[in-house]
Amino acid sequence: MTARVLDGQSLAARMQEEIKPEVAVFTQQHGRPPGLGIVLAGNDPASEVYVGHKVKAGTSAGFRVDLERLPATASLADALALVRRLNASPDHDGILVQSPLPKGMGRGAEQAVFDTIDPAKDVDGFGASSVGLLVQNRPKLVACTPWGVIQLLERENILIAGRHAVVVGRSDIVGKPMAMLLLHRDATVTICHSKTPNLPEVCRQADILVAAVGKPGLVTRDFVKPGAVVIDVGINRVTDATTASRLYPAGHKRLALFQSKGSILVGDVHPEVEDVAGALTPVPGGVGPLTITMLMANTLKAARDRLALAG
Amino acid sequence: MTARVLDGQSLAARMQEEIKPEVAVFTQQHGRPPGLGIVLAGNDPASEVYVGHKVKAGTSAGFRVDLERLPATASLADALALVRRLNASPDHDGILVQSPLPKGMGRGAEQAVFDTIDPAKDVDGFGASSVGLLVQNRPKLVACTPWGVIQLLERENILIAGRHAVVVGRSDIVGKPMAMLLLHRDATVTICHSKTPNLPEVCRQADILVAAVGKPGLVTRDFVKPGAVVIDVGINRVTDATTASRLYPAGHKRLALFQSKGSILVGDVHPEVEDVAGALTPVPGGVGPLTITMLMANTLKAARDRLALAG
Numbered sequence: 030m031t032a033r034v035l036d037g038q039s040l041a042a043r044m045q046e047e048i049k050p051e052v053a054v055f056t057q058q059h060g061r062p063p064g065l066g067i068v069l070a071g072n073d074p075a076s077e078v079y080v081g082h083k084v085k086a087g088t089s090a091g092f093r094v095d096l097e098r099l100p101a102t103a104s105l106a107d108a109l110a111l112v113r114r115l116n117a118s119p120d121h122d123g124i125l126v127q128s129p130l131p132k133g134m135g136r137g138a139e140q141a142v143f144d145t146i147d148p149a150k151d152v153d154g155f156g157a158s159s160v161g162l163l164v165q166n167r168p169k170l171v172a173c174t175p176w177g178v179i180q181l182l183e184r185e186n187i188l189i190a191g192r193h194a195v196v197v198g199r200s201d202i203v204g205k206p207m208a209m210l211l212l213h214r215d216a217t218v219t220i221c222h223s224k225t226p227n228l229p230e231v232c233r234q235a236d237i238l239v240a241a242v243g244k245p246g247l248v249t250r251d252f253v254k255p256g257a258v259v260i261d262v263g264i265n266r267v268t269d270a271t272t273a274s275r276l277y278p279a280g281h282k283r284l285a286l287f288q289s290k291g292s293i294l295v296g297d298v299h300p301e302v303e304d305v306a307g308a309l310t311p312v313p314g315g316v317g318p319l320t321i322t323m324l325m326a327n328t329l330k331a332a333r334d335r336l337a338l339a340g
Numbered sequence: 341m342t343a344r345v346l347d348g349q350s351l352a353a354r355m356q357e358e359i360k361p362e363v364a365v366f367t368q369q370h371g372r373p374p375g376l377g378i379v380l381a382g383n384d385p386a387s388e389v390y391v392g393h394k395v396k397a398g399t400s401a402g403f404r405v406d407l408e409r410l411p412a413t414a415s416l417a418d419a420l421a422l423v424r425r426l427n428a429s430p431d432h433d434g435i436l437v438q439s440p441l442p443k444g445m446g447r448g449a450e451q452a453v454f455d456t457i458d459p460a461k462d463v464d465g466f467g468a469s470s471v472g473l474l475v476q477n478r479p480k481l482v483a484c485t486p487w488g489v490i491q492l493l494e495r496e497n498i499l500i501a502g503r504h505a506v507v508v509g510r511s512d513i514v515g516k517p518m519a520m521l522l523l524h525r526d527a528t529v530t531i532c533h534s535k536t537p538n539l540p541e542v543c544r545q546a547d548i549l550v551a552a553v554g555k556p557g558l559v560t561r562d563f564v565k566p567g568a569v570v571i572d573v574g575i576n577r578v579t580d581a582t583t584a585s586r587l588y589p590a591g592h593k594r595l596a597l598f599q600s601k602g603s604i605l606v607g608d609v610h611p612e613v614e615d616v617a618g619a620l621t622p623v624p625g626g627v628g629p630l631t632i633t634m635l636m637a638n639t640l641k642a643a644r645d646r647l648a649l650a651g
Binding site (some may be wrong): 161190193205221226227 | 355381449467468471472475476477478501502504510512516519520523526528529530531532533535537542559637
């Protein structure tokens, strides 16, 4: 048995195409495109890549995307001032601050910046108000990654209600909002984490298993009930040969890729799980692309909601 | 085997005594007591009883408690105006709006009123901002009932970290905040509800089982792993003899009480569970009294935090 591949990449592309005409209509009606301001402080290489994807996806869908850069030496006050300027800007409907912020901004800088974003423009859904509204099942702007997972499950006609969903990982960005979204769709939900003593056993109960911990190949065959739906949220860059060869057998094309490039992106789910699961998201090409598409969907929603309130 | 009784009543009394001198110090330092404004619209008999308890507990601990009444015919606008006046009042540190509001205020009236309460004064912890801060594990004011359960577990030295906690019920007021509080104390947490197909089986996994559904005696012996800690959040008034005699055997003193009074308060946990559980909160006298004590603790905290910010 081989798991059905849940192709997030092509769903993301499809949804991106669905959004384009809606963006065009908005632009025509309001005389300006929906606008996204992205704050990038410093020049972390991974952040540059992520932000590049966001700018490209947004621009190609017809959004105005402004990349607002701050030097790595910028202070927290500089970041807050920039966010306040974007809050006040009539042309920006969404604001995204790329994590991580430079260490020099101090501990808690990210949350301080997220808290300063106008809740109406909080397209990452990381502010306290956005989170509270989600938990109370009256969401406005939902964190993009778990929201993308829900889109994928629903478009793939995977039944959520009455199923047991197990979420591994309790981050603010994925684990906790994911649990709430599944709960509100009538799943029984278990949240596991690093302090869960019998992790494989708990995970084996899952009809829907979501792995969001950032540990390459943590979820092995023994974590998975045969036929379960497995969602792999992890995106981990593996640079050591030991880990790579733990994940792929000799001769596997991904191992060959690792050997030629010196690094490879892998998920939290071990590739052997495809022999047990009923359906599985690949890494790359699963949840990742949907995250960016949901950012676009959130920005369009924020734009419409703002103008509806204003109008 | 008979479960250890987790005596919420006496813990509540003890905590109330601990709060008194702190209230006195606050009053001396600031020239006024910490103040709580309670909004009561209409004259629902149960609400009158609950509010009466809150006024009494607060007053006897040295708080200023103002009961602000609205007639049953009051509009939502009237309620919002009253909340705004309390928001602006320098003498009120906490605001509580008693549920349910009169039906005439329309659907969603409660949430609209809760959303209007200044987050700094949200001593019930029902506003979106309070909920978001709790979920992000940086709580300010936490919903009183689940917060009381945590106090009880901690004061009774019941280990939470590494245990499997199962919460039955997913309300905004108890189930969801309870799950988050247990998660942040390193429990593995499962949330069940009316759509959970195999409820007894899921509950039997619990080291700590919290029942918060409002169904008399739902949690029977077969829901409980021997030795588990069982927290009964339900407070249900039983008025029919069939239910009463399903819960208590002939000759039981609680059944006799029912027969003489015509009604009786029971929890969500069937009394037979005391033969299986390791520890159990009684109803009445378990979680209920702690809810009011936590309201006092929250009001004192809100008062201190407000003056710290102002000062």
